[in-house]
Amino acid sequence: MPQIKRHLYVVIMLVSMSMWSQKTIDDDPEILQNNIDYRISQSEIDIENYNYFEAQKKLDDALELAVKLNNKKSIGIIYSKKGKLQLIIEEQDQALLSLNNAIKVQLDSKDNANLADSYKTLGEVYLSKKDNQQALDYFISAKTLFGQEGLNKNVAETLFLEGKTYVNLKNYKQARITLEQSIALAKKEGLVKIESAALINHGKVYAILGDNEKALTFANEGLKIAKSYNYPDIINDGYAVVSDIYKNIENYKASNDYLRAYIKLSDSLRAVKKANLSPEKKIKSLMNDQIEKNKKTEEELVEATSKNGINTLISILSVALITILSLLTLSLYKNNNIRLKTNNMLHKKNAELIIAKEKAELASKTKANFLSTVTHELRTPLYAVTGLSNMLLDENPRPEQVQHLKSLKFSGDYLLTFINDILQINKIEANKVDIEPESFNLRKKINNIVLALNNSALDNNVKIHFEYDKHLPENFIADQLKISQILINLIGNSIKFTKDGDIWIRVYKIEQKDNTYTLRFEVEDNGIGISEEKQENMFESFSQGSIQINRKYGGTGLGLSIVKGLIDILKGKIYLKSELGKGTTFYFEIPLEYTAEKEKDISDNKTNLFENIDNLDLTNVRILVVEDNKINQMITKKILTKMNLKCDIVDNGEDAVDMIKANKFDIVLMDIHMPGISGIEATKIVRTFDKELTIFALTAVTIEDKMHEFEEAGFTDIIPKPFKQEEFEKKLYNALAANKDKSTTA
Known part of the structure; x- marks a missing residue:
């Protein structure tokens, strides 16, 4: 480190000696701007010719001049170009830094056209990092800005990238629509490169959707254009897609021929890129740059000597020495500095995290x-x-x-x-949210859901069709309650937004590994559909198609957010396809474990006590209601009276404990939040002298948050308020029947 400092000291001294006499680039703003523009355009040519290090050097020089000129627009463009180059040479993290610098400058200077270009490139970076949703967000932002600026050529390219992203997200219908738009616009604007790439990807989508004839037509058309104009990267993609299509139609010879062509061209492209990113290429680029500097220095040295200008001579020698020392000194210093900064940032970042x-x-x-x-x-x-x-x-x-x-x-x-x-x-x-797996019959479960929702469907003159893959087993182990909730939400949505139409529910296998099946569930309707711009946010909380839809159809906008959350918990994925006026399809994929064990039939193993209430003698049954709210006291008493049950009422925990000590009750309905001691504390006291008494927590609190407290206190069961009256009655009758069985056994 001291040696580095000494070198730097020499450099700085030489720079200071030369400052007063060194000739500089002309400071005229117009000439400076011409130099900037020239370097930017030359860097683009270098990139096309795989001369990445030369392009990087030209952009660095252009940036230095743009900063000197303080031209915000040029600074933003150069940072954006650097980001694009860094993406090509697979330095994604550096690309993100450059592009964020570009976006910051372009937002400040309101340079919307170039801001859109930076957004597009940022989307490409996230696409390369397989962060497809983030990529899609940036492509949509770029497309909007390009459209506002009337830059249709840029819109065509962005639509193509957006379509590729939809393919990655497996939203194939949207991918097809977006790629069709890209192809149409590219043809109109004469963008053959975009047209060829979009056609090939269009073919890929049709192949995935099972229409191999159309797939082959589009892919071959795109490949023909790419070959005509010699676009090797696009030709390579075309070979891969056409190979897959021929494989789909079982033309294995053609598939193999295209696959070999793809591998050969891939290897060739990879070799060219590797050669142009090799250390040898970098050293050669630096040497060429240094040779150019030395030539210029020699010319200036000859000129200064002929003029016997001692000051100019010192200046030129200083610059030469700086060049020699900087190759070692500054590289060592920068490497050391970066390491220290990185360590400091990591420590700081950890503390911040x-x-x-x-x-x-x-x-x-x-x-x-x-x-x-x-x-x-x-x-x-x-x-x-x-x-x-x-x-x-x-x-x-x-x-x-x-x-x-x-x-x-x-x-x-x-x-x-x-x-x-x-x-x-x-x-x-x-x-x-915990997963509670159990064995159940999937087909039967969905049938029951359809039956339960059929009345609502009939109200809207909607017919529900259920298709279950005949080759698919019916018994699985999974959290059937969550699957039911997902399907009820999705089918309920379809019913709500469909009038005089149809709903199709389909279940089939995507893949199988041992006993684990990945199943796809589809809920399709021909209802009102969802606009393209609204589809992006449909799984966010409180999201609705529009204010008008919300007012007409109701709903809180929380259902789909819950659905997505539950599917994520079940380690699945959900997708949406929709078109205004033509209907909507939600489909989700989740893994389920096959089991040979059949679903337990509750009716075979357990007597339904609720159906045997006529056998209960309710004459001497006493129930204690512990409730401080007068209206709630009245309601609970009315319900119990209707059930032919007598009750006593107290409004606090202390009196409840005293009443239980002094009297024999069959059931206690205990509120939780009360003045004095709470229902939980009162129950704990009761359990010190009566372990068998049936005590229900009749509560309005969030049960999940207090479950461990209810269990520790010793409650028999919980009845959440407000409750459905039939459920309340069922729990009480079952408890009374269970008490009767206990007394008979005793």
């Missing part, structure tokens, strides 16, 4: 606590709304009141669904 992680965890806890509190406060009055509306509907209301009460009940149910959806999204985001 730790702080960010702590902040994120705190924010997540705060959000969870907030949601828990808010939902409890909402559920409590909702219990009153749904409970009272059900009660009034059961009490023979006047005809003119029925519709109002039904509207009130609908609003309550809607609000409850909305709250539950928010809570589920919160659980998914917080990674609190």
Whole structure:
């Protein structure tokens, strides 16, 4: 390190000696700008001829001049070109840095045309890194800006890249549409290179979709154009695609011929690129650059000697010495400096990541606590709304009141669904959703879902068709509840947005590894469809097709977000294909494990106690309701009275404990949030002297957040508020029947 400093000191001294007399490039702004533009154009020629190091040098020189001139537009363009070059030579991280520098300058200077170009190149970088969604976002941004600037040639190329990205995302319908647009625009603008590449990729999409005849037509057309204009990279892609198509139609000889041509050309292109990126090529480029500098120095030295200009001579010698020393000194210094900076950045980054992680965890806890509190406060009055509306509907209301009460009940149910959806999204985001695999019959499960939703479909004059691959087994091990929720959401959506139409549900195998099947589920409708621009955000929370659609069809916009979250948890993927006025297809792929074990039939193994309530003697049954809210007391008492059950009511935990000590109760319905001691604390005390008493937590809190507390306290079961009356009755009757069995056995 001291040696490096000494070298630098010499360099700096020589520079300072030469500053006052050195001849410089003409400082005229127009000449400077011409030099910048010339270097940029020459760098593009170098790139086409695989002279990457020469191109890099010209761009570095151009950047130095642009900074001197303070021309923001040129600075942005040069950074963008550097990013493109770094992408070609597979330095993606460096490319990201250069492109972000370009975008920053172009945003500040409002240079939208070149900003669009930087976005496009940034999309290509993310495409090379296989971050397809990020790539797609940048391509769409670039396309929009190019369109606003009227740059149709650039739009054609961006559409082609967007189409390739949709192929990677397996959104083949959208890929086909986008590539068709690219081909049409490329033909119109005379962009044969883009046209040939888009045609080949169009053929690739048709091959994937199973139309091999069209696939071959498009791919051969693109390959013919590429050969005519000698575009080796595109020819190479064409060979690969045509080989695959011939393989699909079982013409193995033709497939093999094209495959050999592809391998041969790939090797050739790879060799050319490797040769032009070799250390030898870099050294040669540096030497050529140095030779040019030496020639210039010699010319100036001769001129200075003839003029006997001692000051000029010193200046030229200084520059020569600087050149010699800089090759070693500055490279050593930069390498050392970069290493130190990298280490410092890593330490700093680690510290920042730790702080960010702590902040994120705190924010997540705060959000969870907030949601828990808010939902409890909402559920409590909702219990009153749904409970009272059900009660009034059961009490023979006047005809003119029925519709109002039904509207009130609908609003309550809607609000409850909305709250539950928010809570589920919160659980998914917080990674609190557990997978609960069990063996079940998949075909039977989907049939049951179709039957359950058929009435809603008939209301819209919609016919549901269910197709299950006949070669597919029916029994699998998976989380059937989550699969049901996904299908109910998707089919329900299709029903909502389809009038006088059809819905098709299909299930078939994508691949199989041992006992693990990757299945594709499709839900297709011929309803209103989704516009192209809205499709990008359909899986985000609160996303709807439009304000008008939201008002007409209702919904919270949370269903698809939940669906995507559940599919991610099941290690699957979901895709969307849609066209306005022609319908929508959602399809998702998830792995399921085949099992020879058949689904357990509950009716064979367990008596349905709810069906045997006539055998129960309810005369002496006593229930204690522990509830501090007066309206909720009234509702619960009404429901119990309707069930022919007697109850006592207390409004706090202390009195509940005293009542249980002094009396014999069959069931206790315990609220959680109360003045004094909570329902959890009261239950813990009761369990110190009565281990067998049936105690239900009748609560509006988020159950998942408190489950461990409920279990530790000793609750028999939980009934969340607001509840469906039939479920409430079933739990109570089953508990009473179980108590009767215990007493009989004893």
